[in-house]
Amino acid sequence: MCGITGIFAFNQIGAFYMINLGKSIELLAHRGPDGRGTFVEELIALGHRRLSVIDTINGRQPMHDSTDRYVLTFNGEIFNYKILREQLIQEAGYTFTTDSDTEVLLNAYIHWGEACLLKLNGFFAFAIYDKQKHEIFVARDRMGVKPLLYYKDEDKFIFASEMKAVLAYNVPKEIDWVSVQQYFTLGYIPEPDSIFKDVKKLEAGSYLLINKAGVISKKYYEIPSSTQTKHQHSFEQAAAHVKELVDASVKDRLVADVPVGAFLSGGLDSSIVVASASKHVENLHTFSVGFKGADFYDETKSAELVAKTFNTSHTTFSLSQTELADNILPCLESMSEPFGDTSSLPLFVLSKKVAPSMKVILSGDGADELFGGYNKHRAEWLIKNPNWQIRFAQLIQPVVKILPGNRNTPMGDKIRQAQKLIEGLTLTDAERYYRWCSVFSEEAHKEMFQENIADNEEYKIRKGGILHAFKKNPYDLNRILYTDLNLVLGSDMLHKVDSMSMANGLEVREPMIDYRLVEYVSTLPSSYKINKNGGKQVLKHAYKDELPAEILSKAKHGFDVPLTKIFSKELKAWILDELLSQKFIEQQHVFKWSYIKNIRNAIDKNSNLDESKIWPLITFQFWWKKFMN
Structure with missing residues (x-):
């Protein structure tokens, strides 16, 4: 996984902004510590930061095709690249000089055009520049695992993996106040909008084709709704097929030239991923995080039970209140857009702990939205x-x-x-x-x-x-799950996983949202997923003979953190004096002082605090000071 950035100028005025390419690339250094690459011509500049996972020696980018007509900068992984490579060799006589999925992706686009997107099994955000036509093709994967933000005006088109890398080109920073309202409702900003009016997020399953004539925008993939073709499978048959699909998805996501481990929270979803992965990886490395003195938030005993069941090499990171508090500022620094999910902090710390020993990690994210687990x-x-x-x-x-x-x-x-x-x-x-x-x-x-x-x-x-x-x-009820897959999954869960893991140079792969699994489960009756016994029924049934009974019957537990417990005297003072001071609030002219005053009192006295409301406010205020002051 990597970081990408680029600017496509429509004229010499736009070309002037190409001088910012280097700055934009460096702002993505955390996403790709293994290498840096650029491609620059008169009206185009592409940049890349590399985290090498497949063909670690030869997969450097931006990559040119054999004719030197096309140039690719790519963030992601294509899990079926070997199959596509063989098709390209057999059907069209393509030759390859590397063993990388990058070269396969580039030739797939050259051969099939935009139709290649529906042949790809993986996650990605990429841009391909055609020198002959002087146009750029930008695309994002079906589920929206990999991010891509962009800005366009009459002079230029700019894109990057993260907001701060877009801002490096000195684009206007006009606040989108509707996005602010959405943020202070949901805790995140739904795609395709961002905190800034003129910066957009390319939606999942979409592409853009940009040239001097304008921009063509197309949604090439939609998650099927329950009103579309239904499978005529019994509950037992559905459970068996779900298991086949999950196991196949996990196996696909083990493709790498570096070791692959797994997050193991002790919940159902990560336990299933570990159960499946352990069939293919001997001595699978698994990782969990716990919180000292906060039993309500701690699931490490369940994680250790699963690790023992599947004989994994397990590491538990038991975090003290001091260690959590010490990571609040680095976590906030990693955000280039306000994000209010409280689980971002423990995920940031876990990724930071795991990154020195692993480059690739599996997770169970996406199963709640797909199978009805909330x-x-x-x-x-x-x-x-x-x-x-x-x-x-x-x-x-x-x-x-x-x-x-x-x-x-x-x-x-x-x-x-x-x-x-x-x-x-x-x-x-x-x-x-x-x-x-x-x-x-x-x-x-x-x-x-x-x-x-x-x-x-x-x-x-x-x-x-x-x-x-x-x-x-x-x-x-499938209508709720459909909306979750289109709203919560991408704008909240996948955004969190990508930003917090990549801030530490760690690639996370989510087997539970393989498009084949999503398509099948989305069209199953809702009664297969949710009934009087709770959610994820078909998923639990699929793995009833593999998982410990305790895990199958365990209640849903979010990946939360004891936020207010880690508010030391110094941390409280910083929040109250820097982020929520009357002077700052009045200068900012966003919030009413009467509202903030009540929040301040609650923090100061540590009473009637709702952590889910405090964290979004802290992240917004920190972001504002960093990007708007």
């Missing part, structure tokens, strides 16, 4: 299938509403979940979904923001676009 999925099933739990929730509603719900303790978390369930009973399907995806309520915007930000019609339009699947009839 609490909101279970809650939705309960609401649509009235039962004693719903009746009991309605009965105790007056009491639950006034209790302090939070993520900090087992009881506080149960209260928080009950409050969300009760609130959802009165909402429409679409509004309930959006509320359950949200960290902040939309009602809080008027208390939080200055008047010029809080009320925006464009926010409602974007929200409607996110919820478009709910307009279709009849209602089905």
Whole structure:
């Protein structure tokens, strides 16, 4: 995996900005510590930082084809490159000078054009420049594992793997206030928008073709919805096929010229990945993280059970409060766009710990969105299938509403979940979904923001676009999973994994979102995934004979961190004096001081703190000071 950047100028004014290529490349150095490459001609400049995983000696970039007409800069991995290589040799007589997937990708585009995208099994973001036509083709993988941001005006087109590498070209930094509202609702900014009005994210399964005539934008891949072709498999048959697909996906993602390990949280998804990978890798290296003095957040015992079951070489990193606190600033420094998911901190630390010994890691990310593993999925099933739990929730509603719900303790978390369930009973399907995806309520915007930000019609339009699947009839729980795959997976989960791992030069591969698995599971009946016993039913059944019973019956546990427990006196002072001071808030003119004052008091007294709301505010304020001051 790597970092890519480039500028395609339409005229000499645009060409002037090519002098910033070197700066942009260096801002991606963490993504590719193994090498640096450039290609520069009159109106085009491409840059690359390399993390060498396949053909570590010969896969240098930007790469030219044998005729020197095409030039490629590529971030990602193509898992079926050997199959495609053989097809190109047999069908068209191509010859290859390296054993890299990079050369296969370049020749695949030359031979098949844009149609090559549907032949690729992997994750990628790449740009190919055609010297003869003077045009550039930019594409992103089906699921959106690898990021690509871009900026375009009348003089130039700019792209890069990260926001800071785009900003290196001195593009305008005009805040998109609708994105700010979305961020302070969901905790992240949904694609294709970004924190800046003129910088966009290329959507998953999309490509751009840019030349002097303009820009052609196309969505070449859509995740199938449950209303499309359904498989006529029984539950047992579906479970067997799911297992075949997961095992094949894991095997594909073991392709590398360097050792491949696995994150092992102790939850169902990572345990399945480890169970499958251990069949192909002797003495598989697995890694988990725990938190000293915070049992509610610690899953290391489950991880160690799985490691013992599959005889892996397991390492547990037990983090102290001091070590977590010491990594807050490096974690924040790695973000070039506000990102409010609290699990970014432990993932950053885990990646930092693993990177010195591994270059490639497998993870279980994506299974919750695909198979229905979140609490909101279970809650939705309960609401649509009235039962004693719903009746009991309605009965105790007056009491639950006034209790302090939070993520900090087992009881506080149960209260928080009950409050969300009760609130959802009165909402429409679409509004309930959006509320359950949200960290902040939309009602809080008027208390939080200055008047010029809080009320925006464009926010409602974007929200409607996110919820478009709910307009279709009849209602089905698969609609929620479809929306999760198109919203939460890419904009939250995959963004987090890529940014936190690549900040430390670590490549993470997600077998659970192989497009073949996603296509099959997406069209299975929702009852195969979620029922009265909870979510991921077909996935659990598929691995019931391999995993310990404790793992199969284990409740869902998010990858959270005891955030407020690590707020030392010095850290609190920094947050209050630097990020949330009255002087800064009034200069910034984003938030109402009355709202921030209440947050300050809660932090200062360590009372009534909701960590899921504190972290997004901290990350936003730190980002603002770094990029906007």
